[in-house]
Amino acid sequence: MSLPQLQNLVVIDQDITNDSYGVYYDKRTIKELLNYGLILLDKPPGPTSHETVAWAKRILKIPKIGHSGTLDPQVSGVLPLGLGEATKALGVLLLGPKEYYGLGRLHTLPSKEKLQGVLDQFKGEIYQKPPQRSAVLRQTRTRTIYDLEVVEQKERLLLLRVLCEAGTYIRKLFYDIGEILGSGATMIELRRSRVHQFDENQKLVTLHELADAYAEWQEKNDDTKLHRMILPIEYALSEIKSVVIRDSAVDALCHGAQLAIPGILQISPNLAKGDFVGIYTQKGEVVALAESLMSETEIKDATKGYAFVTKRIIMAPNTYPKNWRTKPKPKE
Numbered sequence: 001m002s003l004p005q006l007q008n009l010v011v012i013d014q015d016i017t018n019d020s021y022g023v024y025y026d027k028r029t030i031k032e033l034l035n036y037g038l039i040l041l042d043k044p045p046g047p048t049s050h051e052t053v054a055w056a057k058r059i060l061k062i063p064k065i066g067h068s069g070t071l072d073p074q075v076s077g078v079l080p081l082g083l084g085e086a087t088k089a090l091g092v093l094l095l096g097p098k099e100y101y102g103l104g105r106l107h108t109l110p111s112k113e114k115l116q117g118v119l120d121q122f123k124g125e126i127y128q129k130p131p132q133r134s135a136v137l138r139q140t141r142t143r144t145i146y147d148l149e150v151v152e153q154k155e156r157l158l159l160l161r162v163l164c165e166a167g168t169y170i171r172k173l174f175y176d177i178g179e180i181l182g183s184g185a186t187m188i189e190l191r192r193s194r195v196h197q198f199d200e201n202q203k204l205v206t207l208h209e210l211a212d213a214y215a216e217w218q219e220k221n222d223d224t225k226l227h228r229m230i231l232p233i234e235y236a237l238s239e240i241k242s243v244v245i246r247d248s249a250v251d252a253l254c255h256g257a258q259l260a261i262p263g264i265l266q267i268s269p270n271l272a273k274g275d276f277v278g279i280y281t282q283k284g285e286v287v288a289l290a291e292s293l294m295s296e297t298e299i300k301d302a303t304k305g306y307a308f309v310t311k312r313i314i315m316a317p318n319t320y321p322k323n324w325r326t327k328p329k330p331k332e
Helices: 030-036 049-060 085-095 114-120 170-181 207-220 226-228 234-238 249-254 294-299
Strands: 038-041 065-067 076-084 098-106 126-127 141-154 157-164 187-195 241-245 266-267 276-280 286-292 306-313
Touching: 030 038, 030 085, 030 226, 038 049, 038 207, 038 234, 049 065, 049 076, 049 207, 065 085, 076 085, 076 234, 085 234, 085 241, 085 276, 085 286, 085 306, 098 170, 114 141, 114 170, 126 170, 157 170, 157 187, 170 187, 207 226, 234 276, 234 286, 241 249, 241 286, 249 286, 249 306, 266 294, 276 294
Parallel strands: 076 187, 241 276
Antiparallel strands: 038 076, 065 076, 098 157, 098 187, 126 141, 141 157, 241 266, 276 286, 286 306
8 A cells, every 4th residue: 555645746856766775665574664663552441551562562572662642541542652763753643633432420410402502612722731640740721622522422421522632631621521511520431542544443453462463473474464463654644745855865864964955856745834744765764754944836946955954863874875975074
């Protein structure tokens, strides 16, 4: 399956890629995916997100795994895991919305009209103060509720679907709804069903399934199941604009250089100054995340100058050969 972000790009220049270096994003081996992979984990209720990550590290026998968006211990659902260098790309998922299904108990039974009227007040931008047992500073902040609907109600039990900005506390949302109703409300159970573009329509992976698939790879040399569970990290970046660069520019970026006009081959249409982008090799591997310093028109017209400023390097240095020179030190 091709990456959507690398389709229909505007061609600035053409070049060929050397197959002796790097690897096509969809041709990675399991060992390579363990350093540039993404797992859509179905976190069970009980363990903390940190404990869940620790278990995944033990299962896969790798030292570095990160997650996108902490879930409280009793909350289940979508928990994207980045493996190895892929942890550096997970921050992109915080740019998009999250969806939750929360079950709560109203302390008294309001009319449907009153309940709907209160829920409508919580759509849009709201103020929230994180609960006492939270990992962030307890300062009032704004968060956006994109959608809030009653999925089902049975007497005082209320099942809500909440589509919201990252960092919204759903338990606190239930509490605040209860305060406006005047009688109080308590959240009983919560499940996260979506993180940015990833939702439960994708095949989520449980820790038990991951352990079984890894054991099958180790003991029987059969990586079929594990390959289905570990996605290339590039799939996490499908919602941001893209830039494709020459092989000769890759290692310079990995060592901290900024991307100049001569290194650019393709860009997303309608690119604007200030856009957040993923920078890719011609094989579809993500190299870095960057911010555009020029628009599409300016890049087309320019022959030199820096077009993007690097924000996060993802690819390990020396994956591609060094084709850049350092300036000689002046003689003393």
